[in-house]
Amino acid sequence: xxxxxxxxxxxxxxxxxxxxxxxxxxxxxxxxxxxxxxxxxxxxxxxxxxxxxxxxxxxxxxxxxxxxxxxxxxxxxxxxxxxxxxxxxxxxxxxxxxxxxxxxxxxxxxxxx
Amino acid sequence: xxxxxxxxxxxxxxxxxxxxxxxxxxxxxxxxxxxxxxxxxxxxxxxxxxxxxxxxxxxxxxxxxxxxxxxxxxxxxxxxxxxxxxxxxxxxxxxxxxxxxxxxxxxxxxxxxxxxx
Numbered sequence: 001x002x003x004x005x006x007x008x009x010x011x012x013x014x015x016x017x018x019x020x021x022x023x024x025x026x027x028x029x030x031x032x033x034x035x036x037x038x039x040x041x042x043x044x045x046x047x048x049x050x051x052x053x054x055x056x057x058x059x060x061x062x063x064x065x066x067x068x069x070x071x072x073x074x075x076x077x078x079x080x081x082x083x084x085x086x087x088x089x090x091x092x093x094x095x096x097x098x099x100x101x102x103x104x105x106x107x108x109x110x111x112x113x
Numbered sequence: 114x115x116x117x118x119x120x121x122x123x124x125x126x127x128x129x130x131x132x133x134x135x136x137x138x139x140x141x142x143x144x145x146x147x148x149x150x151x152x153x154x155x156x157x158x159x160x161x162x163x164x165x166x167x168x169x170x171x172x173x174x175x176x177x178x179x180x181x182x183x184x185x186x187x188x189x190x191x192x193x194x195x196x197x198x199x200x201x202x203x204x205x206x207x208x209x210x211x212x213x214x215x216x217x218x219x220x221x222x223x224x225x226x227x228x229x230x
Contacts, residue, residue, distance in 0.1 A: 004156075041204070041224075041226065042223075042224070043206055043221040043222060043223050043224045044157065044206075044221055045221070046219075087156070087157075092159070100147045100159045100162060101147075101157075101159075101208070101219055102159070103149075103156040103157040103158075104156055105155065105156040106156060
């Protein structure tokens with residue numbers, strides 16, 4: 001089983017649609033979870049952290065289910081500018097000064113007018 | 114927020130030559146930096162962990178003699194791809210945590226797109 005698995009996509013949706021991405025992770029000891037956004041040929045940028053209680057940031061809602069080792073991202077009222085690849089990210093083995101991140105393969109979203 | 118600068122953003126080199134990529138933390142000290150590689154349509158894969166003042170830790174399958182990492186100061190890590198070949202063509206990207214928390218947000222450099230011809 002891969003460390004972080006995501007829906008393969010691509011997701012092609014019209015503007016205004018609601019779209020959900022799913023992700024599972026294999027390491028039950030993982031403690032930090034994130035969704036990153038990556039535009040073509042650019043570095044990943046943090047979209048939001050994911051907390052056990054679930055969290056919302058505007059049109060974006062992230063959920064975490066530790067028992068199922070499952071993470072989700074919901075995007076409401078999709079905009080053209082939401083078109084990107086969304087990466088599910090989990091912390092790796094921590095060391096004293098930081099921790100490398102384990103990335104999912106990413107799910108590509110294309111929002112059309 | 115914290116900024117990580119990576120240079121160059123792209124490079125084309127001949128097969129057999131070496132390429133050095135720099136990663137700098139601009140407004141914080143990073144005792145640890147991470148180097149990733151991303152092939153087209155693939156996820157970012159951790160190559161190595163760069164530790165200031167000590168040897169880098171390489172992930173399984175990554176040749177330490179081919180991908181030389183030097184972390185000589187608290188703000189600079191370099192990755193040198195030695196004797197590059199076309200199969201080394203990829204997107205290389207570094208990241209660093211601010212270190213305030215062990216699980217703090219990672220900040221990424223802009224990435225380096227390497228093409229070996």
